[in-house]
């Protein structure tokens with residue numbers, strides 16, 4: 001049924017209003033009887049100095065049971081890029097076919113544009129016009145112009161509204177980073193008391209499940225507003241596939257590798273279909289290249305990592321065989337085993353090379369997880385241990401990465417992450433377990449958009465064991481906005497009043513400055 005979910009209907013109506021306004025000027029008449037196809041909005045991403053990807057997916061019935069969005073035949077889609085918001089000065093245009101192979105998603109790699117300026121774009125298909133999106137090319141290669149950036153993670157539909165996205169959009173960022181858990185594969189039980197707005201379906205497993213999960217999230221007006229406001233760069237965490245999965249291993253040991261790889265292939269395909277990614281990320285079966293670099297003039301190089309696809313199996317697997325993350329005893333030798341990798345050997349080598357060749361003033365490593373070590377206490381046994389699903393389960397890889405930063409004297413390295421549903425500012429030391437060793441890099445982790453944070457009081461109790469943690473707060477949802485200049489990085493932890501309030505307001509929880517040549521954040 002079309003628009004069976006209220007937020008979807010709200011967006012359909014908004015889209016229709018936009019389409020009607022534009023059809024006055026358009027030679028493309030709306031054909032009667034076809035539902036509005038641009039129910040999922042528009043997006044742009046992966047900008048270069050001369051272009052970016054523009055994205056949409058035609059889905060007149062966004063929640064069609066077969067995951068095809070209410071379409072079957074190929075549909076021609078016109079696209080236009082303009083140098084003005086009113087779309088009167090068209091600088092590029094063309095036509096592509098939206099096909100069932102990619103669920104009628106459209107990815108156009110626009111090139112030949114001017115560096116460091118905004119552009120606007122729009123699609124037409126099935127006699128209708130999409131909303132207009134704003135994008136932006138990156139500055140010329142030698143430019144040191146400042147940038148307004150944002151990063152977000154962990155938006156569980158069932159836990160509330162995406163007000164964090166709306167407020168980040170209002171800051172008019174130049175570029176937004178999605179650091180994982182953009183969707184959640186899993187649904188809460190109806191009687192769990194956790195379902196504020198329902199997914200309307202259970203855990204995603206098949207391609208149609210994942211397609212419809214993305215489609216549902218994409219109907220959210222705040223999510224659409226953020227994508228329409230700025231280009232984005234996306235990487236994933238676990239919930240784009242399954243909680244705590246590692247490479248080809250499901251968290252559930254009863255699911256065989258071959259079966260799980262089929263699920264991963266479906267999940268990766270749906271991820272590609274719904275994100276503004278280049279053709280270099282088109283999945284091949286269960287494999288998809290997502291790690292990549294992005295240069296923002298000479299101001300910053302973004303090293304965008306994939307922390308899930310290539311990692312070694314979860315360490316210290318308990319006797320029951322569960323591959324789910326857990327707090328393992330600090331003495332478990334798997335945690336430190338040098339033959340284990342988080343990024344995979346190829347990505348490790350690629351990252352080392354990216355560090356070696358970087359000429360940027362700032363080097364931002366945009367990835368899914370908390371990088372800093374975290375000595376924890378098991379909540380029941382009170383034994384000291386490490387969380388196996390994060391970087392603490394892959395300590396040797398973390399040491400190699402930080403050693404690479406030191407070896408190449410990388411200019412101003414800053415890690416960004418998500419996954420842990422809380423704000424963190426940490427110092428990353430050369431020897432992660434020795435707080436007296438030099439600080440090599442600065443780390444900021446953003447809270448979730450809606451997902452529940454870890455217990456604040458329990459985490460505050462372990463902070464004395466972790467003196468390299470400069471700030472922690474898990475009590476509020478939000479996002480991170482960053483004002484980046486050659487001479488300063490200003491990081492703002494923004495919090496919303498309540499994820500259950502669609503009109504939630506925003507405030508600043510805490511701000512930090514990082515100065516060039518001096519790793520470690522300064523609290524304001």
Ligand SMILES: [Fe+2]
Nearest residue numbers: 154181419451
């Ligand atoms: Fe999450």
